[in-house]
Amino acid sequence: MAEAGGTATVVGDAPTVEGFGAEELLDLHRRMVRIRVFETEAGRLMEAGLLPGFLHLYVGQEAVAAGAMATLTDADQITSTHRGHGHAVAKGAAFRPMFAELFGRVDGYCHGRGGSMHINDLSIGMLGANGIVGAGLPIAVGAAFASWYRDDGGIAMTFFGDGASNIGAFHEAANMAAVLKLPVVFVCENNGYAEFTAQDRHMLLTDVADRAAAYGMPSEICDGMDAVAVRLACQRAVDRARAGEGPTLVEAKTYRYYDHQGVKGLRRPYRTEEEVEAWKKRDAIELLEARAAADGVVEAAAFAQVWEETRADSDDAIAFAQASPLPDPSTLTRNVYSD
């Protein structure tokens, strides 16, 4: 890993699956497939007009959430973004309450109060998606502070995009974590766009990782389409955090297949079909399946089973969600305050 300031680029020459056994690979694979299936189904339901509100899909970036979450325990905390389904699913969120929330039903993670941008599950350390760009970063620093304060060995990990690295909350949170030497990992999912604005129009740097130097924070860049590479990079950062060596910024170069919001590209084109196709050629799930098969670590059947089980889980959850009752209006003002 790079020293404070410097960054070690490993994009492209990703490590092979060597050293990773079938169990670890299948774990990464399952996390990614669960995200892919959940998001694809959510997108389908939205296109069908069945889901209220906004939907920021994670499809394409699965390797980041999968690789990162594989380094955490349920005791570790994460904060997420508007594009948060992938983080929740990879951290272990169940399909039933996730779909139920998207439908705005009582069995949803927020009992229909929050919606897609506020899904959370305290029992697995998922401190919530967030509708405000950058707002999750200081909160993660606070969660890390709690672990430091209690010395409970836990850490926090926060996800943010290339666009979010331009907002003040990122700057303040990164500096605060560095100064207080807190156990937090900043994972930047650089998918090249902030809504419809390409990175080169919202910052002059190529690598968000280079911003870590401003806080005396070490950083690392990894291939965000390679779950193994992401896991290795995040593991180094997590180890530093657990060892009391403070925060690290990990940048994963990745891409979203769908539009900023929803599935299909709206109105003006802001990126080319060629660009999208080029990234899809390096699809994270296909990459892992092909590599593992080539190295003979995992049989194709095992992967197929994951897909099957996941699809079944998703079908069950969607049925469950649609059968779940709508919230009772008489309960509207509940939970505004704790008593």
Place this chain on the structure above:
Amino acid sequence: MAEAGGTATVVGDAPTVEGFGAEELLDLHRRMVRIRVFETEAGRLMEAGLLPGFLHLYVGQEAVAAGAMATLTDADQITSTHRGHGHAVAKGAAFRPMFAELFGRVDGYCHGRGGSMHINDLSIGMLGANGIVGAGLPIAVGAAFASWYRDDGGIAMTFFGDGASNIGAFHEAANMAAVLKLPVVFVCENNGYAEFTAQDRHMLLTDVADRAAAYGMPSEICDGMDAVAVRLACQRAVDRARAGEGPTLVEAKTYRYYDHQGVKGLRRPYRTEEEVEAWKKRDAIELLEARAAADGVVEAAAFAQVWEETRADSDDAIAFAQASPLPDPSTLTRNVYSD
């Protein structure tokens, strides 16, 4: 000057006055002496209980405002901070309305409405001190935008402290200026403290200038006790801005002699007498007078005259301010809106 990212340190080995004629040296000297006299008198008046409100004195940092302002014209805009008297005086503000404002009188720059932290003079491009740390930076970016928009050849310069470099507004303003390639110079007056917190407790870097790299912005460090060095560094940054090459961050290493607020150190000591004395040994005004005398560029008499004229100006202004009427309460709600 350093490339984007790198920083050229010139602290200590400051350039001699070579190449600077008597006129330029006396200009720098006069700006510094005017600040020193104004602030010393303001401090005295406050100690005497004659001034309402807060007073953040600039004494010790005179070389920064003097050297920086010597590179600007009245058409160029500056935004300042809570410690703004030095910037106003060096930019050409008159003593009479400045003292009158500190006394809260109608002849003050704000007609008694603003006070020390809101002194401004649009006629000389002084867009105001500011009571909110970091708030002046985005405003300066906007002033620079106006010059870019009109292509009027003007630039903007914004002053901020080491402590202010930790607030979100700095990050957003710096990135915005870099992305839009606006003619603005960011001058960080690093006096080693944010209120009573030493720099090494509010950030891990030694040089705020190193933060420029996060925006792809070039930076330079200069000796903030040497007006000549500050002027040379700022001139390079101003030239870049005028040439349409975008923003630069200039860090001046300096020190405030008085307390964060007021004159005498309050309560807990947060810095040692030795430290204060050590910096005073490199006093910017004495340094310039000694060097110029040694090189025989300016006669001692000329410097003496500046002190004399300035003291006279100050005495006159204080008398004027104290004779100025208090604002008429019946005018209280004027100027809330423009019509």
Place this chain on the structure above:
Amino acid sequence: MAVRELTYVKAYNEALHQVMHEDESVFVVGEDVAGYGGVFRMYDGLLEEYGARRMIDTPISEMAIVGLGVGAASRGLRPVVDIMFMDFLAVCLDQVVNQAAKMKFMFGGEVRVPMVVTVASGAGLSAGAQHSQSLEAWLAHTPGLKVAMPSSAHDAKGLMVSAVRDDNPVIMMLNKKLLGAKGDVPEEIYAVPFGEAATLREGSDVTVVALGRMAVEAAAAADQLTGEGISVEVIDPRTVQPLDTDTIVASARRTNRVVVVHEAVTFGGLGAEIAAQIQDVAFDHLDAPVMRVGAPFAPVPFSPALENVYVPDRGRIADACRRILARG
């Protein structure tokens, strides 16, 4: 004057086309306002017509976006700053309330800050607690700011023209649920003055003062109540800062009963200010307390099942009118 139907958002967009044509010092700055035309299509066609110098896309940096507006405005330009969702004002409020709003007063009067900050406000789209708020009460309580809340395509254009021509910081609240609502809009440029309420319905039994989209609901409630023989006067203040108290009070003196409606939570909302003013100056004319209809004291819920009862509508407004009339 040629008049035709336009949507609320197109009317706002037309105002910009015309003021930018009229005044070279007007420019637009915000996230995805240029290349994409704004996430709500508010800025469609402006990049093509006025170019990249006057249509500025920015990084996600609201504090710097508003600050850029404040600095440019103080130098004589007329920035139109887009902050997308009104809820995002919370990340840049300092530049709005401590800088833009106070600059003229605390500087002593010389400076002018002719800046428009456009935000999309309001609930009803299942956008959740952080994308649905109506925060006019914060801004109208801040000396130095003006706040416009158009309820029709006609006013979206006319109030925006006034906002851009105004020499003060103006918060332009466009209601998300009205963006697609059609209405008659004159082709040429025209200004709807600030501080002049519109009487949408004349009536004699009860006065309903309704803000933003609630004015549309109030008008519908009035039409419905006409059938029940209840005559409702509907007043849309159009701007809440300045507030046209005269028109409101004059109506209250005639009908002797007033209901105030807004989307924001009732507690601490502007309904309280309007009620307080009415009872103060029309005390002896009131046959019943001024009644307030607003959202319950909770964040905006996501599920339509909850949001539909959370946001006031024509039904609740009509009920309020019946109740206030039922009272002796």
Place this chain on the structure above:
Amino acid sequence: MAVRELTYVKAYNEALHQVMHEDESVFVVGEDVAGYGGVFRMYDGLLEEYGARRMIDTPISEMAIVGLGVGAASRGLRPVVDIMFMDFLAVCLDQVVNQAAKMKFMFGGEVRVPMVVTVASGAGLSAGAQHSQSLEAWLAHTPGLKVAMPSSAHDAKGLMVSAVRDDNPVIMMLNKKLLGAKGDVPEEIYAVPFGEAATLREGSDVTVVALGRMAVEAAAAADQLTGEGISVEVIDPRTVQPLDTDTIVASARRTNRVVVVHEAVTFGGLGAEIAAQIQDVAFDHLDAPVMRVGAPFAPVPFSPALENVYVPDRGRIADACRRILARG
């Protein structure tokens, strides 16, 4: 119970000493709160007693300071976040109103955010437009927040104890001009419950509801008016969210005349909410409109010559009482 005189700020400080002793999960975070003890001496002695683990000095990064509090609170700690001047809430409001306040509701109820945000509010020290505001109206209008405004040393301690023990985000507004005011304070730890107004003076002719420091001025005005044979009841709500409407209304029903006083500008201030509630539920008991006394619609001016007339005081409150009684 041993009682002795303490200043308002020392009483607040004592509350912290005692709650930090009582509950190991309480910590303080902010700028210069540890090494320096806070710019207003609010935190004197706490570093010495509780050490650097529980007293955290930070960089100038309010958004991250409050965010640290939100994250730590959601994990079960009890952060006391110091934001120095209330005006600075404008640089970190998102974490207060969009995160801390809404988290429990929008998350579905599981999470608790037991965080106290302490701010110094109020005018009267020539601190200027950006260091003198009273912004309780913004916060009390935000579901999920609680807002305390102690007017005495006794309440500064008692309300702070309640604030720290509360499982919700609480904004603790300490009035700058009261910091040195002395009052009787019990030695042991005690809690002043939220939502329970204090009746500082009992009276029968007129009720004055006064917030924060204005309660002190109202009591002084009441004493002065007693000499004129006017009997004034003075009510200090102590918390404005929750607001003790019952006590206020009960008094209004007895005196039939109410004056509401606060430092904030009158337009859109909480005086409007209180007036709107009173006229709503005590309509038939009022002999005169509820009168509001607040600051004029302008930023806080610097010069004492202006600030002294800007901020309401006992004189203006007494005049208001005389005027409301003069009315038939």
